Amino acid sequence: MTTRPAHDLVLRNARIYDGKGGAPYPGELAITGDRISAVGPAGTIPPGTGEREEDLGGLALAPGFIDAHTHDDRIVLDAPEMLPKISQGVTSVVVGNCGISLAPVTFTDNPPPPMNLLGDARAYAFASFADYAAAIARVVPAVNVAALIGHSALRLATMGDITRKASPNEIEAMQAHADEAMANGAIGLSTGLFYPTNAAADIDEVTRIAGRFAEHGGVYATHMRDEFEHVLDSIDETVTTATAAGIPLVISHHKCAGVSNWGRTLQTLPKIEAAASRHPVNVDVYPYAAGSTNLRADLVTDTYRIMIAWSRPHPEMQARDLIDIAAEWGVDIHEAARRLQPAGAIYFQMDEADVRRVMSSRLAMIGSDGLPHDHHPHPRLWGTFPRVIGHYARDEKLFPIEAAIHKMTSLPARVFRLAGRGSLAAGAFADLVVFDPETILDQATYDQPLRRSIGIGRVYVNGKLSFTAEGGVIGRAGRLIGGRNDG
Numbered sequence: 001m002t003t004r005p006a007h008d009l010v011l012r013n014a015r016i017y018d019g020k021g022g023a024p025y026p027g028e029l030a031i032t033g034d035r036i037s038a039v040g041p042a043g044t045i046p047p048g049t050g051e052r053e054e055d056l057g058g059l060a061l062a063p064g065f066i067d068a069h070t071h072d073d074r075i076v077l078d079a080p081e082m083l084p085k086i087s088q089g090v091t092s093v094v095v096g097n098c099g100i101s102l103a104p105v106t107f108t109d110n111p112p113p114p115m116n117l118l119g120d121a122r123a124y125a126f127a128s129f130a131d132y133a134a135a136i137a138r139v140v141p142a143v144n145v146a147a148l149i150g151h152s153a154l155r156l157a158t159m160g161d162i163t164r165k166a167s168p169n170e171i172e173a174m175q176a177h178a179d180e181a182m183a184n185g186a187i188g189l190s191t192g193l194f195y196p197t198n199a200a201a202d203i204d205e206v207t208r209i210a211g212r213f214a215e216h217g218g219v220y221a222t223h224m225r226d227e228f229e230h231v232l233d234s235i236d237e238t239v240t241t242a243t244a245a246g247i248p249l250v251i252s253h254h255k256c257a258g259v260s261n262w263g264r265t266l267q268t269l270p271k272i273e274a275a276a277s278r279h280p281v282n283v284d285v286y287p288y289a290a291g292s293t294n295l296r297a298d299l300v301t302d303t304y305r306i307m308i309a310w311s312r313p314h315p316e317m318q319a320r321d322l323i324d325i326a327a328e329w330g331v332d333i334h335e336a337a338r339r340l341q342p343a344g345a346i347y348f349q350m351d352e353a354d355v356r357r358v359m360s361s362r363l364a365m366i367g368s369d370g371l372p373h374d375h376h377p378h379p380r381l382w383g384t385f386p387r388v389i390g391h392y393a394r395d396e397k398l399f400p401i402e403a404a405i406h407k408m409t410s411l412p413a414r415v416f417r418l419a420g421r422g423s424l425a426a427g428a429f430a431d432l433v434v435f436d437p438e439t440i441l442d443q444a445t446y447d448q449p450l451r452r453s454i455g456i457g458r459v460y461v462n463g464k465l466s467f468t469a470e471g472g473v474i475g476r477a478g479r480l481i482g483g484r485n486d487g
């Protein structure tokens with residue numbers, strides 16, 4: 001008589017990072033089905049208990065990384081291999097940020113900026129969140145998806161005139177969408193009060209919408225109204241709104257933008273810390289001193305470099321600097337920007353010391369904010385996670401590697417309420433990354449943004465081997481996670 005092995009796969013001789021920030025230790029881990037069935041120091045798992053056993057040769061083994069801030073709503077459906085992310089060790093992405101989500105809105109004409117960052121009217125094919133959730137289940141992307149609902153999407157779905165505050169009836173209609181989305185597995189709300197589609201919403205409107213998401217256990221992420229001169233006012237507005245709505249808060253891609261605001265994270269971070277002592281508040285951050293969004297007249301200046309990421313009328317100008325385009329055309333940068341519209345840009349608008357200060361905050365999660373449909377994207381799309389570990393933690397010693405991993409695993413799992421994700425524990429989902437802590441590093445640059453990171457050996461998603469350095473994407477087992485229908 002033979003007994004069935006206890007585990008499907010045992011990975012031995014690993015350097016275990018638990019995701020909770022604990023120091024790494026030599027250990028082993030077992031997978032059975034889609035779960036971790038055992039984990040612990042070397043010797044924990046008896047010999048011969050795995051259907052298969054492998055020796056990792058001392059490589060690092062960590063929970064799969066959670067990209068806390070993405071605009072991957074459409075790419076998970078259109079290019080479900082998700083190579084830019086899974087090649088970094090990312091196993092879950094939080095979509096629907098900055099007020100922009102694919103559901104629940106449709107368009108007959110071109111979507112207005114910033115909704116066009118996700119594509120044209122054809123991309124917006126989901127009148128309800130249930131439709132979007134069904135598409136995720138049908139496609140099965142290589143990474144898990146946790147979905148926020150964008151306030152701009154809600155406004156465009158329910159309002160005729162978005163240049164004013166929503167009426168009580170319109171707020172009720174948005175709340176009904178919140179009920180539908182949360183019933184079908186969304187994790188919360190995002191706003192992008194910086195953007196024209198969202199800017200007319202005041203504290204009262206956002207509080208009423210966010211309050212409905214709070215009733216369903218949602219979280220609230222916001223691209224604040226102002227990350228420039230009035231950033232402190234925007235933090236006040238944001239904290240007031242979240243507190244009144246009774247909803248956990250994430251301040252998106254926290255930064256102090258514009259040359260005259262460099263250094264002001266010395267003011268913003270203590271303010272955010274103080275708020276966090278009274279209410280759940282976190283931030284996400286990407287490890288670069290340049291941002292990226294639509295090319296906007298109000299962001300065009302000669303005080304920092306601006307690079308063109310895409311332009312519909314002038315695709316030949318992508319990857320070039322605005323100042324050079326203006327010189328070639330014999331016009332000023334403002335006229336050049338006007339001629340390039342609609343377009344996207346990369347703005348070198350931050351101070352490196354601020355970026356490091358935000359990343360080092362105990363409240364900070366790592367989120368790429370990558371724009372997967374840009375033709376010449378910001379390098380954060382392909383490089384964020386290996387850059388934080390390899391460049392900032394290992395080489396620059398900004399914080400220990402285990403702290404970097406905490407910011408991209410158990411911290412976002414807790415903040416976004418992703419049950420069973422983000423740490424290595426028996427019973428948790430087997431979202432795993434194997435990497436070489438000596439070599440892991442980003443390769444994408446502003447000039448060559450599509451270069452794949454190095455040092456990621458293999459990635460498991462829900463127990464399935466989905467990426468290897470040699471084979472690329474070899475499996476797809478992602479699901480809609482978080483929210484009511486998870487687990």
Ligand SMILES: [Zn+2]
Pocket residue numbers: 097098192223252253
């Ligand atoms: Zn944003």
